[in-house]
Amino acid sequence: MARPPLDEDRNAVARAERRRQILDAAKHVFAEGGYHGASIGAIIDRAAIARGTFYLYFESKEAVFGALLDRAMTDLRARIVHVETDAGAPPPEVQLLDGIARVLEYIVADRPLAAVLLGSTSTPDAEAAARLQSFYDEIRAVIARSLAKGEALGILRVTNPERTAAALLGLVRGIVEYCISHAAEVEGRIGEVTRELVDVALRGVLRR
Numbered sequence: 001m002a003r004p005p006l007d008e009d010r011n012a013v014a015r016a017e018r019r020r021q022i023l024d025a026a027k028h029v030f031a032e033g034g035y036h037g038a039s040i041g042a043i044i045d046r047a048a049i050a051r052g053t054f055y056l057y058f059e060s061k062e063a064v065f066g067a068l069l070d071r072a073m074t075d076l077r078a079r080i081v082h083v084e085t086d087a088g089a090p091p092p093e094v095q096l097l098d099g100i101a102r103v104l105e106y107i108v109a110d111r112p113l114a115a116v117l118l119g120s121t122s123t124p125d126a127e128a129a130a131r132l133q134s135f136y137d138e139i140r141a142v143i144a145r146s147l148a149k150g151e152a153l154g155i156l157r158v159t160n161p162e163r164t165a166a167a168l169l170g171l172v173r174g175i176v177e178y179c180i181s182h183a184a185e186v187e188g189r190i191g192e193v194t195r196e197l198v199d200v201a202l203r204g205v206l207r208r
Contacts (some may be wrong), residue, residue, distance in 0.1 A: 022043065026046075030065065040061055069131060076105060076139065085145070087143065100198060101190055101194040104175070108179045110178060136169065140165045141165075
């Protein structure tokens, strides 16, 4: 007799929740010990699951690290602004401010994730370093495409999109590091921090 669709839905929800549980545990373990210092055993203990359960979802530490980055990339993509120029759309700078604020709020609010994204860049593990580099390459590509679109629409001046994207990503990473290390100072002031970041990105620091 076929299993009722409702049971299948419940099982799917349960599997998704268990996978999320493992990823959240892994995020904290990677944040606390770095990639090299993390272990599957520590992830299992943190998630309070059996070893066999872990391997139902992930085949290795590398696999769970990659899945964690994939989830972060999906969440970031949902927050990266695509400036609209249709009639009635807010001014491009307003849209840009909103998009960057959502990105910063997402990363700064999740300090373990920020530690993984910022701290794992120095990992001695070549495969993890390559996976993290791929993550940042994808973000740079998204920014570069947005820059090219802005140039085509006449909103932005002509630049080298790849190099400009790398510079902008460096600005964002720097401000995230600052926000994490000065959490008390910037709490509740992400909007102000975002305006400062966008002002530097768009206008530089020279007095005009």
